[in-house]
Amino acid sequence: MTTTHTTASREAWLAARLELLEAEKALTRKSDEVAQQRQALPWVRIDKTYRFDTDEGSASLADLFKGRSQLLVYHFMFGPDYKAGCPSCSSVADGFDGVAVHLANHDVTLMAVSRAPLDKLQAYKQRMGWRFPWASSAGSDFNFDFNISFTEAQQRDGSIEYNYERGGHAMDAADVPPPVAQFAATCGTDAATYTRDRPGLSTFVLEDGVVYHAYSTYARGVDGIWSMYRWLDRAPKGRNETGVWWKRHDEYVTR
Known part of the structure; x- marks a missing residue:
């Protein structure tokens, strides 16, 4: 041929x-x-108190730094009503364990944060075989304040602000893009519930006991830490995509 x-x-x-x-x-x-x-970028001082559930117990935002001066938070799509984490976020997170140890030895802590309760996160983490720290922000305003999670009311009235743009609303069944419906189903929920959480990355600095917000990126801004695409962009046929092809790593048929 x-x-x-x-x-x-x-x-x-x-x-x-x-x-x-x-x-x-x-x-x-x-x-x-x-x-x-x-x-x-200028830093924004954070005076609001946030609490998180972690493997070590209740923690403040400053506690998440684990004694280091910099914190990278991956906003992992795992809402309280999900039965499993988002497949896209899962493929992004597959690259965390390998780099986390290097970051930790360069004064940087890598942490995932989701709204699902801690026991759900722990069970999914065990399923995926991950070791990186993952905190639950259940009951906290953290995800909402950083424009990564939204309420049903915000969906209804179009007041969602995501990726520095305002807009978005609850989708009718006929309007749901097939990949969104597919991912929602794999998370055990519907599209509206699924899209009340979004992906992103936020960074923070701790100086003299004060936490500052330094940076946030969303949507395709996360591509830079999605390691499989860095490899595919160098493959002979590139990303070679005709639709959603990736899955959670334990869902592929072994080739």
Whole structure:
């Protein structure tokens, strides 16, 4: 079978590769600039008290730092009515354990936070074979204050603010995109309930006993920490997607 992709001599490939290398170098330099701009954001002091349930007991936001000065919180989609964590968030979280130990030795704590009660998180964590710390924000305003969770009333009146945009409402069954319905079903809930929690990443700093909010990103802003896509972007056929293909890692048929 003849490939439909462009082929070339080694010399022609090298010329094209060198042209691509210049683009890659420019992208790396731009990424460095954006990282510096991200780090230059002003910090916002947090005076509100938040409580979390953790494996070690009740904890404050400052406690989540675990003695370090920086905290990265992954907002994992696992609402109180879910029966399992979001498949997309699960594939993102599959990359946490390998990097968490390195971050911990660089003064950074990586923590997942969800609204589901702690016992649900612990059971799912055991199922997935994860070790990273995961806290429950059940009963706290934390998820709502960081625009990562929403109420039924917000869905009804379109007052959801997510990814720095305002809008969004409860979906009629006919309006639900197939992937959303699919993911909701795998979480044991309906689309409206499923979408009351969203994915994101927030970062915090602890100085002299004071916690500051430094940065938050949502939606495709999470792509940067979704490690499987970093690999696929370098595979010969790229992401090669025609729809939702990924699952929880224990749901694939072994190949």
